[in-house]
Amino acid sequence: MYNTVNQLKEYLINYNIKPSTIRLKILEYLLNNPIHPTADDIYKSLLDQIPTISKTSVYNTMDLFADKGVVKVISLDGKVARYDINTCLHGHFKCRVCERVFDFPFSSKIPTPKELNGFVINEIDINFYGVCQNCKKIKEGRFSHR
Amino acid sequence: MYNTVNQLKEYLINYNIKPSTIRLKILEYLLNNPIHPTADDIYKSLLDQIPTISKTSVYNTMDLFADKGVVKVISLDGKVARYDINTCLHGHFKCRVCERVFDFPFSSKIPTPKELNGFVINEIDINFYGVCQNCKKIKEGRFSHR
DNA sequence: TTTAACTTTGTAATAATTACAATTTTAATT
DNA sequence: AATTAAAATTGTAATTATTACAAAGTTAAA
DSSP states (O other): OOOSHHHHHHHHHHTTOOOOHHHHHHHHHHHHOOSOOBHHHHHHHHTTTOTTOOHHHHHHHHHHHHHHTSOEEEESTTOSEEEESOOSSOEEEEETTTOOEEEEOOOSOOOOOGGGTTOEEEEEEEEEEEEOHHHHHHHHHHHHTO | OOOSHHHHHHHHHHTTOOOOHHHHHHHHHHHHOOSOOBHHHHHHHHTTTOTTOOHHHHHHHHHHHHHHTSOEEEESTTOSEEEESOOSSOEEEEETTTOOEEEEOOOSOOOOOGGGTTOEEEEEEEEEEEEOHHHHHHHHHHHHTO
């Protein structure tokens, strides 16, 4: 847990971002809630602590964070943008039942397909969709007593 | 090229879809323009031939096509939905300069990460982002004379 | 303590998509 | 061919995420 303000400040400074109240609060939220939140999730969660916060500020901050590399923007199913504080290469699994997003690692030595020879690859997104273990169990349970 | 109406009709019937004028025209467009078009692309392209076509009809048709498996819905960069008539497993590369989308194959024997043991995987999206060969060349040319 | 730069906010605009009712078309049945 | 029910198509309005932008507030340096 990153609880001290100084730790959070340093985190931002390392990314060349001036620490402001909102930025620190959003960063704290992201670090303590690595659930790939949407802008709306972040906005709603901070409303208690910062009653004057606006959604535009959340978007501004997230754009800045994305530009500076603090977060990676992910989009699953083409829906709302989600923000991932874990910017290392990893895959995402989205459960189509509970809508939760899970991380999983994958070998970073993906061979470049020869079809992309001469292309510059800046970013790789690997997204799986299906039913998570938990929802699968619940579903099975629902019908097992027939 | 799938030009005969009968070929197109059969194509839809194989997917359990009643062939209507719009559906045939959209299918024809998709088959002859495998450029991962958006709903708007489709709409604009058919306006000449079917001046009464509505965007809602395009969305309806594409939803039906997606449900029945005629197309796969892809979304790159979390932007507009695009429709891919090639439903076999393959990856997408989106050029951040010209915005074009390229296909590439990848080994279908992706090992399931152990983190997803017990999960049901229904769908896999592999998306790369960067600069395509063509745009790279253009960019290099622009500065090479300095 | 003034000033300039930056941050935050609020409102309005945009764009993709969906909801839904009304109309049109199609196909089956008399 | 006329009737009718089902299906397809259309148009309009609503919704939602996001962006644009100007106004207000804050911060930090001079």
